Amino acid sequence: MACNDATENLNRKQQIKLYSYFKSTSSCRVRIALNLKGIDYDYEAVNLLKGEQHTPEYLKLNPMGYVPALVDGDITIADSFAIIMYLEEKYPQHPLLPDDLVTRAVNFQAANIVSSGILSLHNLSVLTYIGEKFGPDERLPWVQFHIRKGFTALEKLLSDHAGKYATGDEVYLADIFLAPQIDAAIKRFSIDMTEFPLLSRLNAAYKELSAFQDAMPEKQPDTPIAVI
Incomplete structure (x- = not known):
């Protein structure tokens, strides 16, 4: 109990700042992780459509010019995976990785499929390039x-690991990566989820979790009114 109290006091004393964009699935992952761990943070909006990610000030935080970036005291981390692992190490409440070695590996694999095999191929810079080289259609x-x-x-x-959530009956890293990607697939890219019954079931489960839903694009302070 004393350890938990000390952690909570630290969270209150040292406010984290998250540089985020409401529609960014990478930012959404971090928002979910912060919510699950009960960590308060300041939201600093970075408007990607206005190019704010390319300003000299922001490039000092994230040299790649992507969101998110997280500032925790004198530490700056700019990559959603690295940020989440940092939060996992520093703030042990609500672990995001299971103890079981195999299940942990499955979580890493699922997270990497989302971050490297899906999102990295359709982020804003890639879509801009595709539109310029081959046409917007x-x-x-x-x-x-x-x-x-x-x-x-x-x-x-x-298929062999899912329970209520992606790798059992507890929310872990895989879920944090899956939820924003499924949400974007449905709302932004018109994916027919009947092709993916397991992911559809997981998506329904995520809708029951406030830590997930409060992190979604429509709930963010920089969300345009027309989107809400």
Whole structure:
């Protein structure tokens, strides 16, 4: 109990700042992790459409010019996976990784499929490039192809591990990566989720969790009124 109290006091004394964009699935992952761990943070909006991620000030935080970036005291971390692992190490409440070695590996694999095999192929810079080189009509088919490919792999990977959530009956790292990607697939990229019954079931479970729903794009302070 004393350890938990000390952690809570530290959270209150040292406010974390998250540089985020409401529609960014990478930012959403971090928002979910912060919510699950009960960590208060200041939200600093970075408008990607206005190019604020390319300003000299922001590039000092994230040299890649992506969101999110997290500032915790004198520490700055700029990558959603690295941020979440940092939070896991520093703030032990609500562990995001299971103790079981195999289940832990499955969580890492699922998270990497989302971050490397799906999102990295349809982030804003990639879609801008596709639109410029091949025309704007080529962007959606490109995104849908890569999402379907990744979701097909995830259905197979998680079929022997899923319980109520991706790798059992507790929320872990895989869920944090899956929820924003599924949400974006449905709302932004018109993916027919009947192809993916397991992911659809998980998505329904995530909708019952306030830590997840409070992190979704429509709940963020920089969300345009028209989106809400």
